Amino acid sequence: MSLIDITFLALALAMDCFTVSIVSGVIIRKYILSIILRMAILFGLFQAMMPFIGWLGTSYFSHYLESVDHWIAFGLLAFLGGKMIKDSFGSEEEAHFDPSKLTSQLLFAVATSIDALAVGISFACLGYKNIEQLTLPLIVIGVCSFVMSILGNILGVMCGKSIVKRLKPEFIGGVILLLIGFRILYEHISF
Secondary structure, eight states, X not given: OOHXXXXXXXXXXXXXXXXXXXXXXXXXXXXXXXHHHHHHHHHHHHHHHHHHHHHXXXXXTGGGTTTTHHHHHHHHHHHHHHHHHHHHTSOOOOOXXXXXXXXXXXXXXXXXXXXXXXXXXXXXXXXXXXXXHHHHHHHHHHHHHHHHHHHHHHHHHHHTTHHHHHHOHHHHHHHHHHHHHHHHHXXXXXX
């Protein structure tokens, strides 16, 4: 994967963090730097850790999957992208959580990073053989999630609930994941 692909993938993964952070900003309704930074750090950390865990678990048996790895990567990305697009058309009820509590932030950090676990499996299937190859993607994913979380909180405080209806961040993230999946499939089938 190129750096551009990795960045788009990272931004797609960060859309859930962005959405939760917007809701957090709407609920808090003021800038509390300690809450915003702690949430951003947790989101970035979990978004970077989950692909590593998925890659680590898969890398031990990826040699069995080499003939179908592009289909697996496409399937995972298409599933996740489709799920994100479907979820973007769901109900827009406001989340009932206290974003200032560490337990709430940990819960949402884990929940928003589950998709990243499957991305780690895709990395193993795409031929990432060692941690050195995985370092850049993990850093990009973590940093994008960190930044998107901060931006989401700021936008949530500034613009309130109406921004979620206009942006549909899950839809954008889902489309990006689908495009990356189709590109991977195209590259492996045509070459």
